[in-house]
Amino acid sequence: MDEAEAALADLRAGRTGRLAIRYFATSGATLMAPALARFRREHPGVRVDLKMTDPEDPLPEVMQGRADRAVVVRPHGRLHEGVHLLHLLxxxxxxxxxxxxxxASKRVLDLTDLAGEPWVGSEWPGPCLDAMLEGCAAAGFSPDFVVESGDYATAQGFVAAGLGISLIPDMGLANRHPAVVVRKVRGPEPIRAIHAAVRETSLGRPALGGLLAALRDAATR
Structure with missing residues (x-):
């Protein structure tokens, strides 16, 4: 009985247990890697089941109870029952x-400058593509995609070859192709809002709170 009570106390205090975490590719190096390194230092007894879901959206994993938490791109204006969203960046x-x-000589481009260009698609259908298309729609045009690509490195290669231009999120440009230039855009500036999605039934778990704190710290850095 004493051993069982001690084990339960460790679990409640976040010293032991298991967390199922999901993320998408470009959040891995920027957010998950430093957050997980800190978490393991602070909670060495907690096992983390970490999986990347690309090209699928990781949010359904949380909604359907297969994960405790996921790093997601939140579609604007959409709420999900049973899921708490914490804005990261x-x-x-x-x-x-x-x-x-x-x-290329302009330091900042108006989004409408790109309206008549051939486009290289860099996103799979989903909230990331939606954020880009909504920005273009707000600027009054729809992109003319001549090449489709499901990852940012390949998209940069197509751009470097002169097949078109692309819009790629800043987190997807950690490894830039040497034959491309990157410029800010405005009017509007498309943005994907990155959140931590947490099952509401898991919010009281100390270990999960520790991981969320590590993620917030990584996002601010």
Whole structure:
């Protein structure tokens, strides 16, 4: 009985247990890696089941009870029953142009500058693509995609080859192709809002609170 009570006390205090965490690719190096390193130092007895879900949206994993928490891009204005969303950061989209492009000399581009260009798609259907398309719609146009790509490195390669321009979120540009230039955009600046999605039934768990604190710290850095 004493051993069982001690084990239960450790679990309640967040010293032991298991957390199922899901994330999408570009949040891995920027957010998950430093957050998980800190979490393991502070909660060495907690096992973390960490999986990447790309190209699928990780939010359904939380909604259906298969994960305790996920790093997600939240579609604007959509609420999900049973899920608590904690804003981590806003990730702005940047224009990616081939070197020598007629717009490359400008430091900041109006989004409408790109309206007549051939576009290289960098997103799978989902909230990230929605954020980009909504920005273009607000600027009064729909992108003319001539090449589709499901990842940012491949999209940069198509841009470097002169096949078109692209919009890629800042977190997706950690490894830039040497033959492209990256410029800020405005009017509007498309942004994907990155959140931690947590099952409301898991909110009181100390270990989960420790991981959320580590994520917030990584986001501010």
């Amino acid at each position: 806003d990730d702005p989209y940047r224009a990616v142009l081939p070197k020598g492009h007629r717009l």
